[in-house]
Amino acid sequence: MPGIETGEHQHRCVLPFVALPTEVRLLRRAAAAQLDQWGMPAAGDEASLLVTELATNVIKHVGEGTLATLILEWKRERLRVEMHDKSSALPAPRGADCDAECGRGLHLIAAMAADWGAVVTTLGKAVWCEIELGSEAACRRVERAVETLESYRGKGGVVLEGRRREADLEESAIELIADLLHWTSARGLDPDDVLDRAQMHYEAEAA
Known part of the structure; x- marks a missing residue:
């Protein structure tokens, strides 16, 4: 899984991947390794949970084998996590009942993140969230x-x-x-x- 860091001081990393269950663990590890390289290992677990949920949502709602891209961006006191895929259908939170586990995904993201959202892009959509760093x-x-x-x-x-x-x-x-x-x-x-x-x-x- 190749990673592209767009400049030594820009703190932005692009991780293309194939949306398969076996790839999620590799994607999570790649994200944690990037945060270690940036000197913020304490954010690794929280970011890993968000990456797992976002990648799993692509598998469930866009389809296995879909090409997708994870972008990590360190923005001062926040870490931004973006998941890009080819579907233009924006996600919406559903009732968190026991029979709709995947419906809890956005509720989990909203609970963990300082802010989150979804936007339509020229190639599909991007679901993003930000977690706070620092004091x-x-x-x-x-x-x-x-x-x-x-x-x-x-x-x-x-x-x-x-x-x-x-x-x-x-x-x-x-x-x-x-x-x-x-x-x-x-x-x-x-x-x-x-x-x-x-x-x-x-x-x-x-x-």
Whole structure:
């Protein structure tokens, strides 16, 4: 899988690939290696999850064997991840019910990313997302976690206060972690390995 970095100081990498399940792992590794080269290994796990989800969506919704392109771009305090494919049909979030696992893809991307979107291009479309780097990332992680947990289990607009709210957020966190472990297992990842890597990133950022 060839990678093209467009200039020593531009921090932009283009990774063409064939949308096949066997290629997703290679694409994930290539992205992690590029982030290591740029000196931002701490962003590797979060970026890998986004790359996996975006590539899997191409396989599911555009078709196996489709030619696609992943673009990584380091933009100051953010890392931009773009997935280009030949379909001009823009994705739309669906209800996150248990029978539509792939429908959770955009919900996961929206929860993890600081910003995301999709645009029609001359050759099809690009789905992009950005994750924050640097000193603001930890604060954004906490804010993002609260936003996600408050809406995760769907309370029908009920607003809780005080200890009831904290207890509800804790319960939602447990459910979310359990669901993510199911997701990692369904993607062929080792849940224990993912938990260990998440713990390592937490400890590194907390320090």
